[in-house]
Amino acid sequence: MRHSRIHLRLVVGILTVLIIVGFTDFESKPESVERAATNTAPQQTTPQLQATMDALTGPQSTVGATRDNKVAPTSTIQSVGSGDSLERIFRRAGFSPRQLAAITSTRLGKQLREIFPGQTMTFTSNGDQLNEFSFHKNRLESLHFTFKDDGSVVGETRTAHAHKTQVFQHGIIQESLFLTSQALNIPDGITMRLAQIFQWDIDFVLDIRPGDEFFVLYEELFLDGERIGFGDILAADFINRGKLVSSVLFTDKTGVKDYFDLEGVSMRKAFLRAPVEFSRVSSSFNLRRKHPLYNTVRPHRGIDYAAPTGTPILAAGDGKVTTASRNAPNGRYVVIKHGEQFVTKYLHLSKFARGVRKGKRVKQGQVIGYVGATGWATGPHLHYEFLVNGVHKNPRTVPLPQASPVAKQELAYFKNQAKRHRLLFEALKKHPPVAMGQ
Ligand SMILES: [Zn+2]
Known part of the structure; x- marks a missing residue:
């Protein structure tokens, strides 16, 4: 088995990379061009770097010795926990609802309404004076807010280039x-x-x-x-x-x-070859094992897909449900008519998907039901039939319309x-x- 990669993996000291990225690898899209000039460059601390620092000094520690207006700004990282709110996070970091309101009242600040557990925020401050606030939406995107001397806030999105x-x-x-x-x-x-x-x-x-x-x-x-x-x-x-x-x-x-x-x-x-969610079946499917066989009472005119109960069954093509019903041999079953020529049938379902009933239109790949063993079946599987002008065909080999x-x-x-x-x-x-x- 050959495998090849045409890129070079660079092995660089992780801190070096993080610091360089922190300063240079951002493309800023300022909401307004102006940014407050400061005498001391803020220490930008990436979440990863902070995590390293946390490991050394304990969580949520601040970088810099004292909370004093005369020393360099300090950075602290907060993670969004489940059920967390912005108010709570600001309080935890030692900042006021007034400072939060100054941020959320900007146009960009509206995006802070949606926060999810695991996301992180960076606060950069001199004592109680919040200078910068960053919300890291994901690895590539963050919202960055700068407090100016007059108390106003300027927001910008920052995008790291993957x-x-x-x-x-x-x-x-x-x-x-x-x-x-x-x-x-x-x-x-x-x-x-x-x-x-x-x-x-x-x-x-x-x-x-x-x-x-x-x-x-x-x-x-x-x-x-x-x-x-x-x-x-x-x-x-x-x-x-x-x-x-x-x-x-x-x-x-x-x-x-x-x-x-x-x-x-x-x-x-016009038709999928296999009307079951492939990944659910194949990820646990070993080709060296024999396919399980199911005894069927009637002459077999379809294909059986052995799959765990509950595996999603997909409409093979766009069409209209003509039957979504139950009888003794088929169990729960669905019949779909696709134009004038084609009909597909799906048997032994454990249940129908929501909204699938007679007369409903379905799209190719739409889930119509779930694998089961209802009717005359000895184990969970999908029995699938494909008819062209009323004649059963092998769906694995039948030529399909382009x-x-x-x-x-x-x-x-x-x-x-x-x-x-x-x-x-x-x-x-x-x-x-x-x-x-x-
Ligand atoms: Zn069958």
Whole structure:
């Protein structure tokens, strides 16, 4: 199994990085341009640095020896606890409701109405005199407020730039898609998206086999040398039972992103291959174990998806519910009509999703019910049927109607953009770079 990273992981002393970031890695969008000039530069303390200090000196300690107007400003960090309020946090930090009101009355201050446990706030002060207040919404965004000499407050948002890198990975599936991805250090979120890109072509619940392969080029976001998230999958290939399916991300001129095959035809189709929430089934699914079999009394004209009771069942395509009912053999079941030709059936449900009843319109991927073992079933599973003009077809192999291609006027643009991603992708497939770092 080859795996490669095309970025370099920098190992830098953590304090050095934090201090540099604290001073330089912010892009300020001032609400008003003016900022109060001060003789002493405020000590900006990042939450991480403060955490380090807390570990050394005890929680919520202040940096600086005394609360005295003549010494350098001191910083203190407060974390939002569950059920916490701004008033309580200000009181805890030693500041008054009047100082809080001066902040919340600014235009930007209105955003402080929504605070969540785990978020942090930094107070910078000379004694009781609050100079600066920062609310850290998340790792990248904070609201920063400065008290001016006349007592007024100026607010600005500060955005730290995450460093984007592209990661190329090649996996060969042995036990499950998730296990293979995890072994390659691919985030589960990327694995889910990978499966979503191909969900109209590949049944990820039943059709994945040991030896299936994938190639994926995706973006990772780094801050302070730490992975804080991921961006888009730029291109991906999946080889399922020897059959190659390719895709590439395309952003149209209005900014809408979607995945297309190399001819510019959307990966989306009128029907999903597997109408169950894949991640709930596959994350615990081991390919080396045999699929459990269920005895059915009637001749079998559908596919069974063994899944835990309560696993969400998805409408395979847009359509109208013609039946949401219960009988002895089917248990709770749903029938959906999709246009004139197609009908899908979902049997043995433990319950219907809210609002799913006869006559209701449903969207592709919408949850219509939950896996169960009602009716003639020996264990929890979804029995799924797919009919074309009244004739049962195998939903895993039936040709599916295509969704819309890239708009004609965008096709040249598509080819151009797709080509760039694919050229890089193909080059990486041929010559994967030597893995660096982890
Ligand atoms: Zn069945």
